[in-house]
Amino acid sequence: MSLIDKAIEFAAFAHREQNRKGTEIPYISHPFAVGMILQRAGCPEEVIAAGILHDTLEDTQTTEEELLALFGPAVLEVVKGCSEPDKGASWEERKQHTLEELKSASLPIRQTSCADKLHNIRSIHRDLQRYGEAAWSRFKRGRSSQEWYYKGLVESLGYNSRFPMLDDLEDEVEDVFGPRLEVPEWKGLRRNRKFIDLAFETAYGNPEDMQQRQPQFETLGAWELMAKVHQRAYPIDREYEEEFGRLASYLLERGIEFESNSEGSIILIGFSTALMRLLNMYPHEVYHHFNRGIL
Structure with a gap:
């Protein structure tokens, strides 16, 4: 048996x-x-x-x-x-x-x-x-x-x-x-490593980065999403402020080091917060993207 x-x-x-x-x-x-x-x-x-x-x-x-x-x-x-x-x-x-x-x-x-x-x-x-x-x-x-x-x-x-x-x-x-995604088709993007890598390449909000990668985002069905992420990340949407603080503390507690009092760090965490909120991601998902050396 x-x-x-x-x-x-x-x-x-x-x-x-x-x-x-x-x-x-x-x-x-x-x-x-x-x-x-x-x-x-x-x-x-x-x-x-x-x-x-x-x-x-x-x-x-x-x-x-x-x-x-x-x-x-x-x-x-x-x-x-x-x-x-x-x-x-x-x-x-x-x-x-x-x-x-x-x-x-x-x-x-x-x-x-x-x-x-x-x-x-x-x-x-x-x-x-x-x-x-x-x-x-x-x-x-x-x-x-x-x-x-x-x-x-x-x-x-x-x-x-x-x-x-x-x-x-x-x-x-x-x-x-819940909450349900604004666009149900976005669900597959949170597990698409190609998309996540591409998204973090635009994390600092440089218009040139977005323009350069627009065709790839459009192919992935992610251009509308990325526009919303950047719109709500710089400055961080007031609705996301509490989550911004929680994510920053979470990443620091798990050993992700940021330059103190750096505008770049604030921008990066703001981008991550907006992306996480719009895709209903969990903090560990953001951490794993940082930890495997995307940036």
């Missing part, structure tokens, strides 16, 4: 008396879906098995010793990494702990957690379409708390590095909580 088949049988038995929150759907449908998401993402067998088992420590009588004996240390490590350690803490404390832990977690743990949350947010999206805002009533915390948590998850899961599945989670979180 393969590791995945064994995980399916074990999880099905462990969750046999449980249903999905607020429904009569057998709970095992969720771990199975998580495993399928991981399989489609091309993850190794151990990660897929861990996805199927990810709630067994937290929500059943399963012990770490059992998982270690049956599935080995690699699977156990991922399941432990996806489990909340202190069920006695408040919802906010537990979720904040998860967000902090995921920033430095291994890729297998982040992939499994991402698949877990991706299936959950897709279920929420489906229920919102079916029942409207009443769908939030089955959660311990309502829409605003869930928005804080899910947007925090996207940031934490991508804090160390991006991976393809995270794009799907980011899209679903945007669809559920």
Whole structure:
């Protein structure tokens, strides 16, 4: 019997008396879906098995010793990494702990957690379409708390590095909580490295830079976007001032050095803020563009 088949049988038995929150759907449908998401993402067998088992420590009588004996240390490590350690803490404390832990977690743990949350947010999206805002009533915390948590998850899961599945989670979180992009077609631009590199080549707002690259922006369908970015970055749009300060602090905390009291630094952060706002990007996405030496 393969590791995945064994995980399916074990999880099905462990969750046999449980249903999905607020429904009569057998709970095992969720771990199975998580495993399928991981399989489609091309993850190794151990990660897929861990996805199927990810709630067994937290929500059943399963012990770490059992998982270690049956599935080995690699699977156990991922399941432990996806489990909340202190069920006695408040919802906010537990979720904040998860967000902090995921920033430095291994890729297998982040992939499994991402698949877990991706299936959950897709279920929420489906229920919102079916029942409207009443769908939030089955959660311990309502829409605003869930928005804080899910947007925090996207940031934490991508804090160390991006991976393809995270794009799907980011899209679903945007669809559920917003804000929607001014132009839906812009969504693909935030993951287009060619566009991002090209955009940062115009970061200081020199008209010559924009004119020189206009044909390339037009080919990418990004000319209107870039015009709006530069319009709102110099000086920074008043609506973006708070985000400007948060992004500046974030980049400095993560080791991106700017010349103190430099107009160029202010322009650069202003450009990044406007680009981030107009594309619904997360701070870690801007950081990764800086960190890989675009500038």
